[in-house]
Structures are given as C-alpha cells and as structure tokens.
Amino acid sequence: MLAAALSFRDLLNPEMVIHYGGLALLLAIIFAETGLFFGFFLPGDSLLFAAGLLCESKYLSTPVVILIPLLILAAVLGSTVGYGFGRWAKHYLERRKENFFYKKKYIEMTETFYQKYGMMAFVLGRFLPIVRTFVTILAGMSRIDFKKFWIYNLLGASAWIVTMVLAGYLLGNAFPGLIDHLEIIVVAMILVSAIPVITAFFRAQRKMLKEKMK
Incomplete structure (x- = not known):
C-alpha cells in the first residue's frame, strides 16, 4: 500500500524507496531496472549502496548475508526477463516510435558497448x-546463446550487487554518521555513474556521424 503511494519522484530517491517500500520495493526496482526497458531511469547503483548502508538498521532490518543473495536473484531474474523480451519483441522494438521510455540511441549505445567488450x-x-x-534486451534481440548469456549474467549480477551493497555496508559500519549525509552521497554517486554513460553516448554519436560521412 505504502509502495503504491510513492510518487515518480520518490522512486528516484533511494532513501524514500527503502524507508517506505522496504525490502519488497527494493527487490522490485532492481528486477525492473535490470530487465524491463522502461526501468533504465531507476537508481540502481545508489539504491544498492543505500541498501547496504541502511541494512540491519531500523530502516531495513534484513541482514546483509540475506540481502545480497535476494538482490542477486532479483537482478538475474530481471535480466532473464529482459533477454526473453528482447527475443520476443525484436521486430516490435525496431519499428516502435521513440518516447521517454524507449529511444533507439539506447540500443545503439549498448550495441557499441557489446561490440567492444563481447560477453564481458x-x-x-x-x-x-x-x-x-538494454544489454540484456540486446542479447535477446541478437539471439545470443542463452546458457552463455546466463553464466555471464549471473557473474555480472553477483559482482555488481556484492560490490555496491558491501561498499555501503562496510562504510556504514566504519562511519556511522554517513547515514545522516545519505542524500549528498546519492547525488555524488549518480553524477559519477553518469560519466561513463555520457562518454559512451558521445562515442556512439561520433561513430554514427563518421559512418554517415563515408
């Protein structure tokens, strides 16, 4: 009920998500961001860090040893759904008109990233x-072998979840006062995580421009 009452703006605020939605909404957002094409705007990195910082407290009572496996499961399941959606909706996405939730440049940027790093x-x-x-959706659209995808999907989800949650958990234990500055930390994380995305976007744009000039 409380989670349903959260506004769009609240969903972008990790502290609000955890405070009002608890573990259930936390898992739902990680699932959505890693597999549903409209979930790209959700605050995955900062939300995981905040979850580690706030876990085993009055805000999120779940122990970190239980929280991490649950989050990995949510991320893996979300990515698996994204892969299935990509396989099913390939032609639909190619013809779909652009809107806030879907832009072809997201797929093009992700495809450039995949071409550079392969399965990694x-x-x-x-x-x-x-x-x-979008990398999981692209995997489905490209018909990448599911077993190979699932292995790298699990590795990626585990590395991401463990790194972000433990960073928040360990720093929170070392510096208990960090909780009082969570909003500043979240803003800083969002800005830092946006740098590689912006860089990749401009690289993709430059590559497309060069191809058009040929």
Missing part, C-alpha cells in the same frame, strides 16, 4: 546505468 559486456555493463538495462 554483461559483467562490465552492470555498473553502467542504461547499459545494464
């Missing part, structure tokens, strides 16, 4: 907003 894109891409959403 499913590991490295977890740490990049937008890419981590």
Whole structure:
C-alpha cells in the first residue's frame, strides 16, 4: 500500500524507496531496472549502496548475508526477463516510435558497448546505468546463446550487487554518521555513474556521424 503511494519522484530517491517500500520495493526496482526497458531511469547503483548502508538498521532490518543473495536473484531474474523480451519483441522494438521510455540511441549505445567488450559486456555493463538495462534486451534481440548469456549474467549480477551493497555496508559500519549525509552521497554517486554513460553516448554519436560521412 505504502509502495503504491510513492510518487515518480520518490522512486528516484533511494532513501524514500527503502524507508517506505522496504525490502519488497527494493527487490522490485532492481528486477525492473535490470530487465524491463522502461526501468533504465531507476537508481540502481545508489539504491544498492543505500541498501547496504541502511541494512540491519531500523530502516531495513534484513541482514546483509540475506540481502545480497535476494538482490542477486532479483537482478538475474530481471535480466532473464529482459533477454526473453528482447527475443520476443525484436521486430516490435525496431519499428516502435521513440518516447521517454524507449529511444533507439539506447540500443545503439549498448550495441557499441557489446561490440567492444563481447560477453564481458554483461559483467562490465552492470555498473553502467542504461547499459545494464538494454544489454540484456540486446542479447535477446541478437539471439545470443542463452546458457552463455546466463553464466555471464549471473557473474555480472553477483559482482555488481556484492560490490555496491558491501561498499555501503562496510562504510556504514566504519562511519556511522554517513547515514545522516545519505542524500549528498546519492547525488555524488549518480553524477559519477553518469560519466561513463555520457562518454559512451558521445562515442556512439561520433561513430554514427563518421559512418554517415563515408
């Protein structure tokens, strides 16, 4: 009920998500961001960090040893759904008109990233907003072998979840006062995580421009 009452703006605020939605909404957002094409705008990195920082507290009572496996499961399941959606909706997405939730440049940027890193894109891409959403959909659209995809998907989800959650958990234990500055930390993380995405976007744009000039 409380989760349903959260506004769009609240969903972008990790502290609000955890405070009002608890574990259930946390898992739902990680699932959506890693597999549903409209979930790219959700705050995955900062949300995981905040979850590690706030876990085992009055805000999120779940122990970290339980929280991490649950989040990995949510991320893997979300990516698997994204892969299936990509296989099913390939022709639909290619013809779909662009809107806020879907732009062809997201697929093109992700495809450039995949061409550069191959299957490791499913590991490295977890740490990049937008890419981590669309790389799984691209895998389905490209008909990448599911077993190979699933292995790298699991590796990527585990590396991402463990790194972000443990970073928040360990720093929170070392510096308990960090909780009082969570909003500043979240803004800083969003800005830092946006840098590689912006860089990749301009590289993709430059590549497309060069191809048009040939």
